[in-house]
């Protein structure tokens with residue numbers, strides 16, 4: 001699987017991978033990239049079916065999405081990296097922490113869905129809607145979950161990104177979420193994990209993220225106040241220092 005990625009920062013610096021939310025691509029990391037690139041070789045990638053990555057017909061699985069990231073490290077000839085992921089990218093991070101522990105130093109997982117399979121119908125229905133009516137049919141609702149009404153910045157770039165996402169790729173990743181339960185392996189995670197949740201996240205409610213902090217050995221939890229799901233975009237002033245402090 002050929003994943004699209006954009007590299008920023010010194011080629012000699014330690015590598016940090018950035019994994020995006022469902023429907024998003026590497027552009028969503030604009031508020032983080034230059035800050036992280038002062039210390040790291042930043043590799044912002046697109047999940048399969050998203051952005052510039054290949055978009056084979058679905059359904060996909062979390063094993064597919066996680067395996068793609070390990071393959072990307074091989075392609076880059078990078079033995080070990082750190083990983084920052086939000087939303088779908090956070091679920092992929094939980095998979096990597098459990099299934100490829102030797103390839104990663106540290107994880108920062110932002111609003112990660114750990115057991116979306118608990119409500120499979122939600123994802124199956126959304127996949128069907130997007131296959132039938134396209135991502136434009138879910139864009140307004142998505143923006144409503146991702147940002148609070150008082151977030152006044154221009155959301156056109158985010159809207160455009162969602163509209164650019166291939167319908168089949170979005171739907172196939174919904175199907176991956178419908179079969180993903182990463183809870184059973186949490187206690188096996190050995191890498192240092194920073195968990196970030198947002199108090200008003202309707203996509204991945206904080207009640208589903210807070211318990212992970214006691215189930216992942218040594219995990220550290222931060223709760224961002226007055227924030228919705230896409231907290232990296234709405235609150236970079238809070239999130240970026242947390243990432244820098246955790247990634248070292």
Ligand SMILES: O=C(O)CC1=CCC(=O)O1
Nearest residue numbers: 022087088113145203204
């Ligand atoms: O609500 C969304 O569209 C974002 C999302 C992706 C995975 C998840 O649980 O929420």
